[in-house]
Amino acid sequence: MIPAILLPLAHVGHWWVYVLYAVPVVIVLGSVAVTLVRDRRGRDRRG
Amino acid sequence: MRMGSRRRHAVAATTLAGVATALLALPATATAHAPLVGRQDIPIPEWLFAWGASLVLIVSFVALTIAWKEPRFEEDRWRAVSERVSGLLVNRATALAAGTLGVLLLALVVYSGLYGTESPDRNFSVTFVFSTFWLGLVVLSTVFGDVFRAFNPWRAIARGVAGVFTLVAGQPAPPPLRYPERLGRWPAVAGIAGFAWFELVYALSGFQAVGLTPHSVAIATLVYSGWTFAGMALFGIDRWLERGEAFSAFFNMFSRLAPLEVREGKLGRRPWLTGTTGWATVPGSVGLVLLVIGMTAFDGASEGLLKEPIGSLERSLEGLGPVAALRLSNTIYLLVAVASVAGIFWAGIAGMHTVRDRGATHSTRDLGRLFAHGFIPIALAYLVAHYFTFFVFLIQAQFTFLLSDPLGDGSDLFGTASSGIDYGLIGTELNWYVQVGALVAGHVLALVLGHDRALKVYGDARTAARSQYWMLAMMVGFTTLGLFLLSVSNA
Numbered sequence A: 001m002i003p004a005i006l007l008p009l010a011h012v013g014h015w016w017v018y019v020l021y022a023v024p025v026v027i028v029l030g031s032v033a034v035t036l037v038r039d040r041r042g043r044d045r046r047g
Numbered sequence B: 001m002r003m004g005s006r007r008r009h010a011v012a013a014t015t016l017a018g019v020a021t022a023l024l025a026l027p028a029t030a031t032a033h034a035p036l037v038g039r040q041d042i043p044i045p046e047w048l049f050a051w052g053a054s055l056v057l058i059v060s061f062v063a064l065t066i067a068w069k070e071p072r073f074e075e076d077r078w079r080a081v082s083e084r085v086s087g088l089l090v091n092r093a094t095a096l097a098a099g100t101l102g103v104l105l106l107a108l109v110v111y112s113g114l115y116g117t118e119s120p121d122r123n124f125s126v127t128f129v130f131s132t133f134w135l136g137l138v139v140l141s142t143v144f145g146d147v148f149r150a151f152n153p154w155r156a157i158a159r160g161v162a163g164v165f166t167l168v169a170g171q172p173a174p175p176p177l178r179y180p181e182r183l184g185r186w187p188a189v190a191g192i193a194g195f196a197w198f199e200l201v202y203a204l205s206g207f208q209a210v211g212l213t214p215h216s217v218a219i220a221t222l223v224y225s226g227w228t229f230a231g232m233a234l235f236g237i238d239r240w241l242e243r244g245e246a247f248s249a250f251f252n253m254f255s256r257l258a259p260l261e262v263r264e265g266k267l268g269r270r271p272w273l274t275g276t277t278g279w280a281t282v283p284g285s286v287g288l289v290l291l292v293i294g295m296t297a298f299d300g301a302s303e304g305l306l307k308e309p310i311g312s313l314e315r316s317l318e319g320l321g322p323v324a325a326l327r328l329s330n331t332i333y334l335l336v337a338v339a340s341v342a343g344i345f346w347a348g349i350a351g352m353h354t355v356r357d358r359g360a361t362h363s364t365r366d367l368g369r370l371f372a373h374g375f376i377p378i379a380l381a382y383l384v385a386h387y388f389t390f391f392v393f394l395i396q397a398q399f400t401f402l403l404s405d406p407l408g409d410g411s412d413l414f415g416t417a418s419s420g421i422d423y424g425l426i427g428t429e430l431n432w433y434v435q436v437g438a439l440v441a442g443h444v445l446a447l448v449l450g451h452d453r454a455l456k457v458y459g460d461a462r463t464a465a466r467s468q469y470w471m472l473a474m475m476v477g478f479t480t481l482g483l484f485l486l487s488v489s490n491a
Helices: A001-014 A014-046 B004-028 B048-067 B083-089 B094-113 B124-144 B147-151 B155-168 B187-200 B202-208 B214-235 B237-244 B248-256 B285-302 B307-317 B321-353 B365-399 B428-458 B459-488
Strands: B259-265 B266-269
Touching: A001 B214, A001 B248, A014 B048, B004 B259, B048 B459, B094 B124, B094 B147, B094 B155, B124 B147, B124 B214, B124 B248, B124 B266, B124 B365, B147 B237, B187 B202, B187 B214, B187 B237, B187 B285, B187 B321, B187 B459, B202 B259, B202 B321, B202 B459, B214 B237, B237 B248, B248 B285, B248 B365, B259 B365, B285 B321, B285 B365, B285 B459, B307 B321, B321 B365, B321 B459, B365 B428, B365 B459, B428 B459
Parallel strands: none
Antiparallel strands: B259 B266
16 A cells, blocks of 8 residues: 555655755644643643 | 543543554554655655654653652662573673773784774774774673773773782772863763764864875874873772763763663673663763764764765865865764754753752752763664664674784685675665664663653652653654654665
């Protein structure tokens, strides 16, 4: 299933393949940002 | 409720672990696929390895958060081994033998460099300095501890001279200057930066008959020896070796990962990694570990990602002359690579600084020093990933024809002069898996060290985990960067 979805992505072109390396970093940084926002909202609610 | 949350985390971790394992195991199950991108010998694209490696890191992070609630590395757990074993390995005779061997090898580097063949690959000096010494001692230090201290030729010579002085004068000679504490390891950082420049920039034109030759290696060795003797004479032998001597600081950094350490003449054991915790408190330590990562990253990038930009800059500097343009353009990009690694590190530390620690007021700089030891396994991983094949090939040369014919003059001292390097020993596929394995393992260890330190700094597991989100981001960044650079230079 996973190879069936992901492997064709490798054919999208040389330059785009490089962008795929950044995906995990973007996901982790995104989750860090979400956590920060949630923490801030939690603190605001608690006053 | 709490247990439910834990269970959810455990289920998530298990699922992620399964996906990560599946991704990294794909080569074993997908060999029927045609080659896709870049390398012709691995059946899935290299970026998918980066995704798999990132998943391994995320799983490790979740597992640490769930299961690792108390710091385990902060306590000094060094214990002396039995007197018999310690006495057998650490004594005057072994110290004398190791020091003498170190001095003989130093002399051979200089002699073969000055009087041997000018062909770099047939001369003992070049292979010994850049492979056996620079990389081989990293491996030995990581496994057996600070072995370079025993073999350090400059230390052996200085101790010999100091011993003779004491015999003649009846008292030891105190160093004329006190080593400034704020200098920390910065002189060593400067030394390693010089070595990096010599290896990665100056050496570039070596095979065009002007750059790195055995002769230049010998001269550089003599210059560095003079610098080291001056440092020891001014600040004392042990002080300069601990702080200012570049190779002592470099190998000592990796020895902190090892389970063995000699203290006050006694050999002792400690759990792996625990020696790292106090390492980065000395100024300059952060700079040293980041420099090693940055210079290795540059070496990889200059063969791939940065090849075009360096070439472009070189062409624009042609008015300076071809060699100067080549060296200046590479110097600039070497600095850019080190600055980029430092930028990622300090950005992560600045993020960590936004997490409130309980009562303690750690500045960003303090946090950098508190967490820099976690980057030692990354420096090791980068070295292994980048130089694995280089080392395996050249170590064969070292112990075959260079051993029997160090000057390249046709002699055959041990009957191995006609042996050569078996380039088929490591296939490109095995090389790639070693590279991926080293990078993943190094970054997981970095997460472990960072998490353990965070538990101490932030007090409770939840805040520690919050702070380590940033460390996770850095680890994923460094891993994908490492794999990206390797894939481009391998292509």
